[in-house]
Amino acid sequence: DAGVTQSPTHLIKTRGQQVTLRCSPKSGHDTVSWYQQALGQGPQFIFQYYEEEERQRGNFPDRFSGHQFPNYSSELNVNALLLGDSALYLCASSFLQGSYEQYFGPGTRLTVT
């Protein structure tokens, strides 16, 4: 049973560019959440997707957008990258009708230069 997978593992971008990160949820899960984790900090909630709709959003600007596909996989897009967007981006999946226990992927390390 595959867990949560994310791609790519690492990414280096230049300020002003755009980036797309991808996530495949754990088998049987229908909800995907994205988090940003700066060095030495706890993860910060970006948004959650369920049934291809954004269900909840954290305090992140509109430069951060996402999408969920019919197979429950998800993408996180960040436009007009800033140096401060450098972080570990984590995807978590869960089952809506369950205990909301979240399972995390290995993350994508984004470096903006």
Add this chain to the structure above:
Amino acid sequence: KQEVTQIPAALSVPEGENLVLNCSFTDSAIYNLQWFRQDPGKGLTSLLLIQSSQREQTSGRLNASLDKSSGRSTLYIAASQPGDSATYLCAVYTSGTYKYIFGTGTRLKVLA
């Protein structure tokens, strides 16, 4: 607004010691609380999930307790080992918010 605090921020102990990590939260209307382990540069591994109706959960050498009324949870690690060295994060799922709020973690180092 839910806020989660973890104390201490860092901890260094000799191998074999029993230890307690603390997590406090400001809004007691939680659905559940989850403890995670994170190795440097890696994703989060779920250790224990405590539902709001439960008082504690156990897995091997780990025991987590929850006191909603006081806004506290503790993670007890028995007979610590060097392999337990990692950052431990607690996260609270507040009812109706659809998101987990994380503490900043406790960085644990177990010395051989």
